[in-house]
Amino acid sequence: MEGSLCDSGTVEVIGPIASTVEDAMLVYAAMLGASPTSRISLKPSPPCLPTLSLDGGSNALGSLRIGKYTPWFNNVHSTEASDKCEDALSQLSKDHGCEMIEVVIPELLEMRTAHLVSIGSECLSSLNPDLEDGKGIKLTYDTRVSMALFRSFTAGDYVAAQCLRRRIMYYFMEIFKKVDVIVTPTTGMTAPRIPPSALESGETDMPTTGYLMRFVVPANLLGLPAISIPVGYDKEGLPIGLQIIGRPWAEATILRVASAVEKPCGESKKRPVSYYDVLRAN
Template identity: 30%
Template sequence: MSANSWTIAAARDALRKGEISATDLTMACLTAIDAGDALGAFVHKTPEIALDQARAADARLRAGDAPSMCGIPLGIKDLFATRGVPSQAASNILGGFKPEYESTVTTKLFDAGAVMLGKLNMDEFAMGSSNETSCYGNAVNPWKVDGRKLTPGGSSGGSAAAVAGDLCLAATGTDTGGSIRQPAAFTGIVGIKPTYGRVSRWGIVAFASSLDQAGPMTKTVRDAAIFLQAMAGHDPKDSTSADLPVPDFEAALTGDIRGKKIGLPREYRMDGMPAEIDKLWADGAAMLKDAGAEIVDISLPHTKYALPAYYVIAPAEASSNLARYDGVRYGHRAKLAQGDGITEMYEKTRAEGFGKEVQRRVMIGTYVLSAGFYDAYYNRARKVRALIKRDFELAFAAGVDAILTPATPSAAFGLGEMSSADPIEMYLNDVFTVTVNLAGLPGISVPVGLDKQGLPLGLQLIGRPWEEGDLLNHAYVLERAAGFVAKPAKWW
């Protein structure tokens, strides 16, 4: 088993015992990345930075000063600002942009001794569910069926493909409506979206500021606990960052959920849900029951309004956030004709720089925020959001410890198969995940089985706010009971 396929926990133990150096571990990953170009996962490789950081990690390991992430090679989603390294959010409008600063998340990871292998592919400005809106081209799922290239999900598709394909030990992702959990489910890995405010958003390119949250994408639940601990914490530079202590998430993995109450929301039984997803859900509930949990039916009555509310609120915030990309200060600027003024510069720059999906969402957002429609759409969506949050609060107040749902409505689909004339087909991929962002709750996707084609399927657990440790422990029990160890056959 080559070192690049190790878990964080296994690599940490081997590094501390001196069985492998951080430099050798990093080299194993860099070799895998070069051999994995067909996956389209890494879009900016940083081997020199990686080897410098690995050598520094080796020095810390020798000195006995080694946090859990010391020497661990990671991929960083292209949404995180990394000093001196292209940070484009997979958009042409940020072509050539190299920040002069480091995001809080990457700063924390580097302070903990982690190694950056490079930047990862994603949907443009994190807008998409299939990694097909990227200026770099598609990321490809390492899992393959009948020779078809499949989506790794989105928007953190490059992160999911890189972790599932063993190009890195783990990766950062961001989740605005399911962008960590859906790709994790599609690629057979673990992805956790923490409570809104648990991880700083400073230095992460904004999509929808009240929904965005960064989190880890890993091979196991234990790895997610280790990684989240390094990412989390209060940041005075982010006004929405919670000033709360970060518990020891790994210590929370006791494997004991006896007496815990797991809710199954009846509203998540969607019309036309594939029988395989329904069976997976029932099997997951049975696994948790066997571990001593009590399974209860619950109601989240406003679930059916979640997708429409999300696709009003998220584009509204995006249209505001993306107004800063105008060709004036940084990134792409269109060539102007004689006599063109500032308005023409804005129009031409944005027309050239933004892709079709980003343009669509900016236009929707601007429309719902416009004077005649603000109350009809945006204000109404905000009220619905409050009702969705209240549904969860009532369920937790009634003693529910965690909620079990499917992570996605299907297994991974083929690249190009969903890019039909109707974008709503693609938006339906978020049907089980957007409620968690609207309510600001932590959610995790755990791989639990394979469908009849042999593709991975995941289940989602939703936890109480700020109780990621408890949520990770439920996920740990589910992971152990499911015993998912399948890996994609290497074709790339």
């Protein structure tokens, strides 16, 4: 069986979206593939996925060290998001005795800049053949604005972004000497309302985009394994997620932690107002 791998840039990744941690593991295992030709040049150790059914009778997370950068929990649009994440972490510590350790994430502005330059440059490079063929007029206005911004980046900007990327990776690897995972709210706000005008012509709303992207940048830029797990809802019934980031090749650890978070939080899952059962035949 062939595996799946994105090849259109260094920040483009492929990952499963599933209703449970166990389902995510099944899809992830299929994505890895069984064919020798699917193995990438880094040749990582064979994937080690946790056996969740065995975790219930043991304290598999008792020695887990959880890294938390408090300013990230304070830098949200509404405290509902951070409060729900704090509740989930408190329950995790209570149930399993995990140790919470305060960490410091340096150069946040530089990290966001490196991410923007990297993803923008690679996006433009990927779309350039279509843009040169005149297909750019089919893009929405917000996408055209983004393309115009990306054209302002130079080759030197891209190289500088990669230097920053390497430095920030060093910072994170130093943090992972002290903790096993780093936790953040998945987003800085719950799902925003989409104005009717955006359905036709798109929307450029940088402040909102900033809140939605704020905490996913590190894992995306550095290629670290990460997972988002639902931990509750805001007062309008919109879901709130907790993000768990691990060190390279530590998928088993973040999956085990996500499963532990899912058990107490999963009981309150709600079906959205607009729901489509994709597994049911029409």
